[in-house]
Amino acid sequence: MAELLVAMAVDDWISVVMRKGEHMLEATGLNVAFGGEQVLFDVAFQVEAGEIVGFFGPNGSGKSTALRAIAGILPYEGGSLLGGAVRFQGEDIACWSAAGRACGGIRLLTQRLNLFESMSVEDNLRMGALAITGEGSSSAGREHLMRLFEVEGLRRARVRVLSSGERARVALARLFGGGGRLFLLDEPTAGLSERGVERLVELIEKRSREEGAAFIVVEQRISSVQKVVQRHYYFEAGRATARLGVPEAKRL
Numbered sequence: 563m564a565e566l567l568v569a570m571a572v573d574d575w576i577s578v579v580m581r582k583g584e585h586m587l588e589a590t591g592l593n594v595a596f597g598g599e600q601v602l603f604d605v606a607f608q609v610e611a612g613e614i615v616g617f618f619g620p621n622g623s624g625k626s627t628a629l630r631a632i633a634g635i636l637p638y639e640g641g642s643l644l645g646g647a648v649r650f651q652g653e654d655i656a657c658w659s660a661a662g663r664a665c666g667g668i669r670l671l672t673q674r675l676n677l678f679e680s681m682s683v684e685d686n687l688r689m690g691a692l693a694i695t696g697e698g699s700s701s702a703g704r705e706h707l708m709r710l711f712e713v714e715g716l717r718r719a720r721v722r723v724l725s726s727g728e729r730a731r732v733a734l735a736r737l738f739g740g741g742g743r744l745f746l747l748d749e750p751t752a753g754l755s756e757r758g759v760e761r762l763v764e765l766i767e768k769r770s771r772e773e774g775a776a777f778i779v780v781e782q783r784i785s786s787v788q789k790v791v792q793r794h795y796y797f798e799a800g801r802a803t804a805r806l807g808v809p810e811a812k813r814l
Contacts, residue, residue: 584649584652585608585609585610586609586610586611586651586743586744586776587607587608587609587632587648587649587650587744587776587778588607588608588609588647588648588649589605589606589607589608589646589647589648589649590606590646590647591604591605591606591645591646591647592605592606592631592643592645592648593643593644593645594624594627594628594631594642594643595641595642596627596639596640596641596642600644600800601627601800602624602627602628602631602800602801603800603801604646604801605628605646605800605801605802606802607628607795607802609744609776609778610776611743611774611775611776612770612771612775613770613776613777614766614770614776614779614787614790614791614792615776615777615778615779615791615792615793615794615795616778616779616780616781616784616787616793616794616795617778617779617780617794617802618780618781618784618794618795618796618797619797619798620798621782623797623798623799623800624797624799624800624801624802625748625797626672626748626780627641628802629670629672629748629778629780630670631643631646631648632648632663632668632744632746632778633660633663633668633670633746634655634658634659634660634662634663634668635660635670638660650663650666650667650668650744651666651667651743666743667741667742667743668742668743668744669737669740669744669745669746670746670748671733671737671745671746671747671748672748673748673749673752675730675733676733677721677729677732677733678721679720679721679722680720680721680722681720681721682717682718682719682720682721683708683713683716683717683718683719683724683732684704684708686721686732686736687704687707687708687732687735687736687739688704703739707735707736707738707739708735710735710761710765711731711732711734711758711761711762712731712757712758713728713731713732713735716728716732726753727753727754727755729753730752730753730754731753731754734750734762738769742775743774743775743776744775744776744777744778745766745776745777745778746777746778747777747778747779748780749781749782750762750779751781751783751786751787759783759786763786763789763790766779766787766790767790770790779791784808787808788808791808793806793807
């Protein structure tokens, strides 16, 4: 009975949202395979402008794969989309390349970080924005992000000499320096101090509230994002279930 009531509450919530207009992101029937083995099964989810949604569940359950499918990078990692539809701001983006999706406002942070190893921290921020938007980030914008993520003292250091925690902070500073409407964050708190996590959460909340940016957050440290995530999808064995609120960390 409890599960039925939760399901009804989720359905009611989705009905209210749909009456407001187009979803910022809507994915339906996502089926993904790697090396001939299917890893996502008919996964569907929606995200609204200004909403912060969590993807939770055990390791290997398909959370990160769902983000990669939305960002369009599956072909570069040996994956293939067997079926499904993805609409972003009302447009079908199934045929858009990963670069086209990034230019259109979809930003992805992966655990690999994908920084320019031979460049300085500041040049990474500058080139990150240039590669996505065709315009370099402003000097004031870079300074703000470097202070926010505590890498201003590393501005001239080459990325290849940084620690894992420093690299994580640089990747976040670069991610938020190039605009964006939808942010897909895969384990964004990894390598961050407690204060770093607080600043990240504050920035997510600010972008959501003031700019209407939407976020999907994959996170094992649920307590770190608990106060900003409004609802979540629970992933298990390649399938996703919509749920209200945030689960307790002990349940995962």
